[in-house]
Amino acid sequence: MTAIPAIAVEPEIQSTRTSRHVLNVILRDPLSLISTIVIILFILIGVFAYQVAPFPKEGAGKTNVPNSLLSPSLAHPFGTDKLGRDVLSRVIVGARPALIVPMGVVLFAVLIGAPLGAIAGYKGGWIDEVIMRITDLFLAFPSLLLAMAIASALGRGLQNAAIALVVSWWPWYTRLTRGVTISLKERYFVEAAQAIGVRDSIIILRHILPNTISAILVQATVDLGTVILAMGGLAFLGLGTQPPSPDWGLMISDGRTYILEQWWISTFPGLAIFVIVLAFNMVGDTLRDIFDPRQYR
Amino acid sequence: MRRLEFLLRRLLTSIFVLIGVSIITFALARVIPSNAAALYIGPKARPEDIARVTIKLGLDKPLPVQYFIYMRDLLHGDLGTSIGTKRPVLQELAGRLPATLELLISGMALAVVIGVPMGVLSARWQGKPMDVFVRTISIIGVSMPAFYLGLLLQIFFFRRLDLLPLAGRFSNALRFTNPINPVTNFLLLDALIGKNWIALKDVAIHLVLPAITLAAYPSGLVARMTRATMLEVMEQDYIRTARAYGVRETVIVYLYALKNAISPTLTVIGLTVAYALTGTFFVEIIFNWPGLGLFTVHSLLNVDYPAIMGITLYGATMYVIINLAVDLIQAWIDPRISLK
Numbered sequence: 053m054t055a056i057p058a059i060a061v062e063p064e065i066q067s068t069r070t071s072r073h074v075l076n077v078i079l080r081d082p083l084s085l086i087s088t089i090v091i092i093l094f095i096l097i098g099v100f101a102y103q104v105a106p107f108p109k110e111g112a113g114k115t116n117v118p119n120s121l122l123s124p125s126l127a128h129p130f131g132t133d134k135l136g137r138d139v140l141s142r143v144i145v146g147a148r149p150a151l152i153v154p155m156g157v158v159l160f161a162v163l164i165g166a167p168l169g170a171i172a173g174y175k176g177g178w179i180d181e182v183i184m185r186i187t188d189l190f191l192a193f194p195s196l197l198l199a200m201a202i203a204s205a206l207g208r209g210l211q212n213a214a215i216a217l218v219v220s221w222w223p224w225y226t227r228l229t230r231g232v233t234i235s236l237k238e239r240y241f242v243e244a245a246q247a248i249g250v251r252d253s254i255i256i257l258r259h260i261l262p263n264t265i266s267a268i269l270v271q272a273t274v275d276l277g278t279v280i281l282a283m284g285g286l287a288f289l290g291l292g293t294q295p296p297s298p299d300w301g302l303m304i305s306d307g308r309t310y311i312l313e314q315w316w317i318s319t320f321p322g323l324a325i326f327v328i329v330l331a332f333n334m335v336g337d338t339l340r341d342i343f344d345p346r347q348y349r
Numbered sequence: 350m351r352r353l354e355f356l357l358r359r360l361l362t363s364i365f366v367l368i369g370v371s372i373i374t375f376a377l378a379r380v381i382p383s384n385a386a387a388l389y390i391g392p393k394a395r396p397e398d399i400a401r402v403t404i405k406l407g408l409d410k411p412l413p414v415q416y417f418i419y420m421r422d423l424l425h426g427d428l429g430t431s432i433g434t435k436r437p438v439l440q441e442l443a444g445r446l447p448a449t450l451e452l453l454i455s456g457m458a459l460a461v462v463i464g465v466p467m468g469v470l471s472a473r474w475q476g477k478p479m480d481v482f483v484r485t486i487s488i489i490g491v492s493m494p495a496f497y498l499g500l501l502l503q504i505f506f507f508r509r510l511d512l513l514p515l516a517g518r519f520s521n522a523l524r525f526t527n528p529i530n531p532v533t534n535f536l537l538l539d540a541l542i543g544k545n546w547i548a549l550k551d552v553a554i555h556l557v558l559p560a561i562t563l564a565a566y567p568s569g570l571v572a573r574m575t576r577a578t579m580l581e582v583m584e585q586d587y588i589r590t591a592r593a594y595g596v597r598e599t600v601i602v603y604l605y606a607l608k609n610a611i612s613p614t615l616t617v618i619g620l621t622v623a624y625a626l627t628g629t630f631f632v633e634i635i636f637n638w639p640g641l642g643l644f645t646v647h648s649l650l651n652v653d654y655p656a657i658m659g660i661t662l663y664g665a666t667m668y669v670i671i672n673l674a675v676d677l678i679q680a681w682i683d684p685r686i687s688l689k
């Protein structure tokens with residue numbers, strides 16, 4: 053009799069333990085702590101872009117040609133671009149498509165990929181076969197190349213670029229969640245739930261998915277860097293955000309013609325991408341040292 | 350026998366994957382754009398032109414029939430005609446491929462040459478300054494967008510130091526002073542074949558910055574993977590035994606451990622090719638490299654769907670082939686793999 057309650061609470065115990073564990077590790081490692089602060093800061097800047105930006109209208113695209121190509125100064129710490137717009141303001145407003153949207157992309161990729169992976173792993177048999185073969189097909193393409201082709205077919209624009217990235221990235225989460233699910237399936241709490249006749253859908257929803265979260269979270273942190281780079285790439289090519297709206301990738305591409313003299317137009321948005329991706333990679337590295345999601349692949 | 354079976358099974362899977370890839374590519378190009386015929390003609394399409402082109406391109410037929418025709422043409426080496434240039438897509442791709450492959454191969458070779466030793470050194474001196482240094486470099490490598498790194502290198506090595514050329518595959522003057530006789534269209538090879546040393550040097554220095562830009566991300570990944578597997582291998586009993594016997598640490602690291610760490614590293618190298626394939630497009634745009642990159646961007650921006658299909662197929666096929674090659678090499682190095 054004593055064993056049953058212990059089995060029943062096992063998932064809960066595990067999830068609180070890991071989340072506190074994660075927090076501890078991040079707080080103790082100075083680099084991860086700084087990275088986390090940088091990430092939070094960038095997100096806040098993105099969310100409150102129009103409140104923070106010194107020239108919010110120029111940030112959104114309003115031109116101010118008399119100020120064309122000013123070098124960095126107190127009034128314009130990052131200088132101005134060809135159309136006289138404050139580069140700092142544009143970097144700040146550009147955080148929305150370049151950082152906030154990729155976060156949404158990863159969220160949607162998880163929401164599509166994880167349930168499919170859990171179903172495939174839990175059910176096995178032909179359902180597993182069908183889901184995984186489709187997943188494999190998507191994984192047969194270099195992800196960014198697939199996203200480029202989809203974005204082009206859907207038509208240029210931020211929303212379509214985001215959809216293209218979701219379509220290219222969900223299979224990675226299906227594969228990961230399936231692996232975790234297969235290892236969870238053998239655990240007592242799942243077998244116990246099966247034994248007392250809990251429906252499969254409830255088991256997947258209540259017992260399997262909550263326990264895949266830590267692995268997915270680690271993978272998502274690592275992926276966020278990659279997806280930000282991919283979004284930057286799409287924008288750089290002209291498949292993402294359309295002018296006059298700002299986007300880091302697009303700004304780099306815009307400033308390319310002036311790179312040898314007016315270096316600031318491309319350099320600062322590029323620095324923004326580099327710093328945020330570096331921060332995500334640092335945190336991702338630390339998390340991966342605790343629990344390696346690749347062990348389930 | 351086992352190996353042959355593994356080889357055949359692996360080949361068969363690859364063929365199925367490629368068929369699936371062709372279906373997705375087809376769907377992308379024919380199903381999503383609302384009116385392919387109008388795209389083909391351009392912005393000034395009249396209704397009667399659209400009707401004519403719809404029939405000419407077979408767009409009025411049911412989709413499965415269209416796919417069948419597409420596959421039949423594909424197997425005959427016909428990838429359709431580019432809307433942008435009105436020339437066969439295959440010809441467009443083939444003409445540009447050598448430049449892209451030369452860049453891709455140099456970049457990947459550089460990534461391995463830099464990445465593997467970095468990972469080994471990092472594992473050998475785990476926790477020491479060397480380890481910290483290598484890990485910092487490699488995490489910077491995987492966090493830097495290629496299209497940004499390329500620009501920074503141009504500012505530094507061209508504008509500030511005036512050490513390396515800004516862009517292009519060779520100097521313009523070379524065409525007149527020491528023209529390269531095209532044999533393979535891999536300029537390094539062609540210059541070597543023609544014993545054209547001046548051209549060889551010129552081509553090589555033009556390749557430096559693009560290759561470094563392309564190699565940054567893969568070398569970071571390779572270094573990280575090599576380090577991780579090396580550390581794992583160093584925990585093994587046979588390494589401890591070797592240590593107990595008093596074998597020198599350098600021999601242990603470079604002879605015993607590295608040999609066993611190569612297989613997982615190979616997998617990562619295969620995966621990074623996926624990155625490098627698209628990476629070449631960005632590097633080519635930055636460095637004005639006459640490969641597939643500019644053509645790709647043009648096709649993508651103008652929804653030149655026959656060209657996009659061709660490029661997507663090229664990317665996926667290369668990726669499948671390289672991963673197949675990696676698997677086969679691994680099975681050859683480590684016979685246990687083919688038993689799985």
